[in-house]
Each structure stands twice: as structure tokens, then as C-alpha cells.
Amino acid sequence: MIKDPYQEGLAKGWKVVDAARLETDRDDEADVVIVGSGAGGGIAAEILAKSGLRVIVVEEGPLRSSADFHMRESEAYPALYQESAARKTADKGINILQGRCVGGSTTVNWTSSFRTPPGTLDFWQRQFGLADYTPEALLPWFEMVERRLSIGAWPVPPNANNELLRTGASRLGIATQVIRRNVNGCWNLGYCGTGCPTNAKQSMLVTTLPAALELGATIYYGLRAERLTLAGDKVTGLECVAMDAAGIHPKATRVWLRAKHFVLAGGAIGSPALLLRSAAPDPSGQLGRRTFLHPTLVSSALMESVVDGHAGAPQSLYSDHFLDNLPIDGPLGYKLEAPPLHPVLFATTLQGFGEGHAALMKQFRNAQVLLALLRDGFNPASRGGQVRLRDDGTPLLDYPLDDVVWDGARRALLTMAEIQFAAGAKKVYAVHEECTGWDNWAAAKEGIARLPMKPLAMRVVSAHVMGGCAMGTDAGKSVVDPRGRHHQLGNLTVADGSLFPTSIGANPQQSVYGIVARNISALAASLTGTPAAPLA
């Protein structure tokens, strides 16, 4: 029997509060209130709790743990993802996969772990004054989170969906590498995206959050952080509202939290939105701006033999060939990866309907799919998106798909189709409303060159949201300083992917872990007067 860490922890008195079940308003207080329980909030919670500080974590989503994870998309998307895995940009041109549950996106991500690429850090040093964001200075922090979260090379052979990336790429002289994963005793099932049923994935859900709870931290879940109350250059409190049991509509019940310090880790859409709702000072005008997504293109191939992309570690190989061999601030480069293939994700992503769609679905087991993640935010024309608020105060990301994106998209589709044909594909489909598939590379080359690049015709997806509270040394050009401290609000620290002044150019979870570990350790030291306790 697989042990459920929360069933055991709750039995011994962990302080975990389901806000949907609160019958009256309540006040609570801690040394530090952390908004969000994902990659940033989880790391912050453990470091601060270990340093002897009283911590409250606020999570809008539900608490689900291994006993609830049945590897079913029908259960996982509504429960664990923002907007039921159908979060869209303002013009609906990009579908965003983002977690909303205890553990945040780390509960549902595909475990791919990369240190922040040196080229990205170099750009940050040159462009944003982030002088101590060097690979050398960050190395001990990356190593610390690698120890804490069992991040390492994945020794098991890749599944066929990933192996075909390597096969095709190597025939074209394109190098691929093995992805490092944050797993411990992984069963190689392939269901990371629906919540790990075996607790092998070392997400925040099973690592830092239980550690913080053991040290007396409190987690409120089903609780939306509505607005910070501000007085001069200080945050005096956080007003929260309980969500209904389904987690969709706010109820009347309120929770008022007070703390010496507030840490924002609600993700790169949620954190800027909370500051916008709170009317936080924004003299730079950068709050909620320069939000990056790694806009991702999808290419689906039909192979001669069975691929079974639903089985086995979802991501185990990648190629940076089209990042490393392009100037970082030139036309957008792209990282190549493979996704897991499950029926709902596959069926909704594939274009078309009726018999054409049904015919593709009948070849489900023979489908091989590649992803190309565009590195946005470096080219001066790649300015990303902007987080705005709807009338009901919920966030909406406006990310215009412009020529700089479409240029990258077309090149990425060409690359993926060429690799898939080199790997033996019988047919390749760009995921575009007008694409009916190509039988060979020459036809694909010609077809992709002519595909009209328009939102809602060319399907674009994203699983990485970054920016919107960019860090920098110049308060006139950034929202927070290089340690994530808000330039204007003295007791507020941002600790999630919204810090990043560009995209990462790699799956961002480890960048969040490492950078937040360093920043929050500095915060813990300043709050306690003694060096922060290491994570591992």
C-alpha cells in the first residue's frame, strides 16, 4: 500500500485548513505569510520554517495527494489545473497548462529539471544589472535543490515517443541530451501530469510542504488571496476569501492574515494580479508586463509501429541545438522536447473534427509528438504579454502572437517535421486548423512554408509562465530587486517565476527552486539575524 503523506500527517496534527469548511470569518497571524504553494512557495516555506519562523501558506486550489491520484485526466484537469487546464490568453490564441492545487505546478509537471542556462544568466547580467546571477554564484543553490529534490540523470531508457526524437535528430546531425528529473523511485508510469500516484515525483507536495508542516507551519487551501492592505511602504495584511467546495466561486467567508513579511509565490499570472488588485505602487510601469510563455508548437507524426506515448516517463530527452546555435537576442530559438500523450490532451490539441479527427484518434498508439518551446523575451521585438484584471478581479493574460513568434513557429514546425520524417514517420501534421498532413519531408517543407500564421488557426500552447514582477537593480525599470524584494514595499518579497526578466529557455522549475532558495535564505537571515538553515 502506498502511503499518503497527508493522511498520515493530518492524523498527527498537521495544521492544514480547508477554507471551504470555515463557517465564520477568521484572523490569523504568523511571522511570514506565503501566497502560493508551488515551486517558489514550497521552497520558501521549508527554508523559513527551518529557520524558526512561523509560516502560513495560502493556496487557492485544493489539497489532493497520492491517494486521490488515479491517473485520470477527467479527475486531474478540473481538480489540479488552473481553469480546468483550459486557461487561455485574452484572444484565446494560447492554451496554458498551469497547476492550481497544493504543490502548484510541481504537482502536475513532467519533472524536467534544468539549471538556468548560462546564456540566460549572461543576458540578465548584461541587460538587467543582475550582477550576481552568474552560473558560479548560483551553483551551490542549484546543487542544494538537486540534493533536496533528488534531481538527477534519469537512468531508465526513454519511452519510444522520446527515443524517436533522438533517432530522427541524430540522423540529421542534431544532438540530443538526457533530461534530469526530480524523482525518487519512479515507476516509469507516464502519469506525472495527473499527479504522481506513487509519491516518486519530488514535488513540493511531498517534500518541502510536509517538512514545513512538520515544523508547525499552517497551510490554508481553497483560499484565494484577494488583496494586500498597504500603509505607506508596508504591507499590513492580506485579505483572503474562501472558495466554494468546487473551487470555482468565492464564498462570503473571509480570512484576514497578518505578518511581519509577505512572500508572493502565486505564479507569474497570480502574483502580478494580486499586486494589481492591491493597487501596489508601480512607478516603473512594469508590473504585470513582460510575461513570457515559451510559446510552444506541436507537431504530430504517424509512425509505422506502436509508440504508446502515454506510457513511460513523459519527458526524458531534449535538444538545445536550435537554442545553442542561434544568437540569444536574434530570431527566436527553440528547445525540442516530447510530451506525454493522453486521450483528452491529444484529442483536444489535434485540429479538425468528424471523420478526419476520428481517423487520427484511431492511430493514437502510433502517434509520435514533438514540442518546440520558443525562447521569448530576449529579442528586442519579443516583449511577451501583459497581465490584466477582469471585472471580477481574476487575471487575464494578453499575449499578442506577433511576427517574431510566428517566424520562430514556422522554423520550429519545419525542424520537427524534418526530424519526424527522419525518424520514419509515415505522415506529419502541424497542429494547425488548415493542415491535413503531409506524406514526406518535401511536401511538409512546402506546406509549412505556406501555412497562414494566425492566432486560433495555428495552435499554440504553453506550460511555463514567467515574468510580470521582473527583478532588476533599477527601480525605474523593474518591480523587485535582485533578491525579489519589492522596490517600494519594504516587507514584501516575490518568490516565483514572475521574477524572471525574460523567459528561461528551459523548463523553469529548477530555476524557481534555486533562485528562490537563495533569495529566501537571504530573507530568513535578515528576519532572524542568523544564517538561514540549508534545505539539504
Next chain:
Amino acid sequence: MPSRRQFIKTGIAGGLLLAAAAVFQKQLDRMGKQALVAGNPLDPSLRTVVLAVAPVMLRGSFPVADPDRAAALERIAKGVALAVGALSAASQKEVSELFALLAFAPTRIAVAGVSASWDQASVADIEGFLRRWQESGVDLLKSGYQALHDLVLGAWYADSASWAAIGYPGPPSLGQS
């Protein structure tokens, strides 16, 4: 986020029809609100549209003869209602407005171009409507098509009854009781 009013405005670039749409505003609002009643899995607008559109959207997978067809219609109507109920409040509102607009005869005819009622519309009528919206130069119609696409196909393949046909074995067993 575009409201239904903008939806109509952009969908029909004509002053006359715009005025007509304003006349229907009250009725559409009422239908949209009805659909938003929480836990109303068989909202009449949604059901009317889904029962007609789903078999066409799923043509090639959807059973053609009863009793399988009747059972599949029930499953897909429930599945789409469940999927809508799981969306964010803002998306639920938009989707409810979309179903209200499609279910309401004057806007069904004017915006969707389907003259027969949904239960009388032919496969060709419905396919033509889906095709027009899919290929429309108007983003709002295109996104309306994609909402139907994602809801119907998502609900269908979320259902374990649809897995055998595509060879998906379902989640593996963890070997515990």
C-alpha cells in the same frame, strides 16, 4: 474578455442585425443566466446544442445505431456539462452565452447560419456550421468553434467508454487493492 454583445457585434458586421441582436439581449441574458445555475448539468441550451453537434463533431467515432447512440448522447451531454462546470467562473459565463446564442432560434439562424431547429438540422447543416466557424475570419466565431471542439472531444475522450476504440488501455494498475 469579449462579451456576448461584442460577440454579436463582431459576428455580424451589419447595423441592421446588430439592432436585432440588441432586441434579443434580454432573452439571451436570461438564457445565459439560467445556464449558470450551479449544478444544473442538463441546462436546456447546452443540451439542445450538444445533442445535435456532438454526433457530427465525433463522426467516425460516435455510434450510429440505437441503443448505443442513445446512450452515447446521454453520456456526451453529461460530459460536456461536467466539463463546463469545471471551467473558471469567467469561462463558464462565456460558454453559457455561446450555448444560449446557439440555442436561441433568431441568433442560431443569423450567427450560426443554421435555419432548421437543432433537432431537425441535417448532418450537412451542422457540418457546414462547424466548418464556417472553424474557417471564419472572425476570431470570435473561430474561438466559439474551438470551445465546442475542446468541450465535445475532451468530454468524449475523458470517458473510459471511448478508450477501447483508440487502443488506449487506460491507466496502469498499481498492483494494490
